[in-house]
Amino acid sequence: MKTAVIVFPGSNCDRDMAVALETVTGRAPAMVWHRDSALPGGTDFIALPGGFSYGDYLRSGAMAARSPILRAVVEAAGRGVPVLGVCNGFQVLAEAQLLPGALMRNAGLNFVCRTVPLTVENSQSLFTASYAKGETIRIPVAHHDGNYFADSATLDRIEGEGRVAFRYAEPVNGSARDIAGVLNDAGNVLGMMPHPERAIDPAHGGTDGLRLFEAALGALA
Amino acid sequence: MKVNVYVTLKPGVLDPQGKAIHHALEGLGFAGVDDVRAGRFIELEVADDVSDADLDAMCAKLLANTVIENYRIERA
Incomplete structure (x- = not known):
């Protein structure tokens, strides 16, 4: 099992993501720099971590989505390699058009940093198979630009296709239809604002995030 | 030459x-x-020979996120 964490200037959850991946796989991930143009051969799973890539210049995730390594990530995603984008990683995947919609400034304008309840909407995906549909899980969020937006036709389409993975179970950031996590049409790319890598150890206050990594990485093993 | 690009939120997108x-x-x-x-x-x-099509591509590919934003290009 070869995993990779993409590291941008301004990433700050890359080491937490690496700990989560190593905890589940027993093997440290490759840390891949944004200037690299290729992933390590045989990469089975790619994670885009949280943070403030390129200082959130222009728009959150906009510069990272045009960095050299993203061409390799897009190509791998097209081959079916699982890609998980958390927080800034979700913003990058949306900017790269691997996922529909955009992440805008939180409706309340405040940076929101707390553990929130999420409702699992799709328990059939690679990433969510360890959860039950309708289950409430608790995962921390920490973001300023997490307000998910897509036009109503797109929202209807992704809901109809079961591509809403998670919904906030309480108001958090003004997201359209309380969407917290979205899958691509093939189901191998997941973007989510909450941080599952911050809920993998009882000392974190909960382990609901660990189950996401166990599901996704266990299915690949 | 100078080119001004105005990026605005689409109507209907909450601001x-x-x-x-x-x-x-x-x-x-x-x-x-x-x-x-x-x-x-x-x-x-930009150089004088940068085409309108190039400017449009710059906006569509990077300067604006066309999911939520419109843009207007003005050669000054």
Whole structure:
């Protein structure tokens, strides 16, 4: 099992993501720099971590989505390699058009940093198979630009296709239809604002995030 | 030559920052402001032979996120 964490200037959850991946796989991930143009051969799973890539210049995730390594990530995603984008990683995947919609400034304008309840909407995906549909899980969020937006036709389409993975179970950031996590049409790319890598150890206050990594990485093993 | 690019939120996209600016203007006592929408203004200095198509591609590929934003290009 070869995993990779993409590291941008301004990433700050890359080491937490690496700990989560190593905890589940027993093997440290490759840390891949944004200037690299290729992933390590045989990469089975790619994670885009949280943070403030390129200082959130222009728009959150906009510069990272045009960095050299993203061409390799897009190509791998097209081959079916699982890609998980958390927080800034979700913003990058949306900017790269691997996922529909955009992440805008939180409706309340405040940076929101707390553990929130999420409702699992799709328990059939690679990433969510360890959860039950309708289950409430608790995962921390920490973001300023997490307000998910897509036009109503797109929202209807992704809901109809079961591509809403998670919904906030309480108001958090003004997201359209309380969407917290979205899958691509093939189901191998997941973007989510909450941080599952911050809920993998009882000392974190909960382990609901660990189950996401166990599901996704266990299915690949 | 100088090119001005105006990036604005599409109609119908909620603008929390515009709303906050609006409230702040009201707080300062300015009456009669019905709405505020905040956007982005980008100045480019480009060679004279950069085509309109290139400028349009720059906006569509990077300067604006066309999921939520419109853009207008003005050769100054």
